[in-house]
Amino acid sequence: VTFFMCIGAFYFNDIAVAAANHRYEQEIRKLVYKDFIPFVQENIVFKGPEGRFFYLRRVNEREK
Incomplete structure (x- = not known):
C-alpha cells in the first residue's frame, strides 16, 4: 500500500503540480x-x- 501511495504522490507531483x-x-x-x-x-x-x-526609435502605427 505504501509503495502505491509513493508512486501516486510521485505522479501527482510530476503532472498536476507541474501544470499548476x-x-x-x-x-x-x-x-x-x-x-x-x-x-x-x-x-x-x-x-x-x-x-x-x-528604446523605441520608430513606431509603425498602421499595423496592429
Missing part, C-alpha cells in the same frame, strides 16, 4: 506585462521589468 506551476507562471507574466508599455511614441527610453531599459 506552469499556469501560475503564465498568470504572473500577464500581470507583470499588462501595463508594460504605458504609451507608445517614437524616440523614447523606458524602464521595463528586472531593471531593463528599452
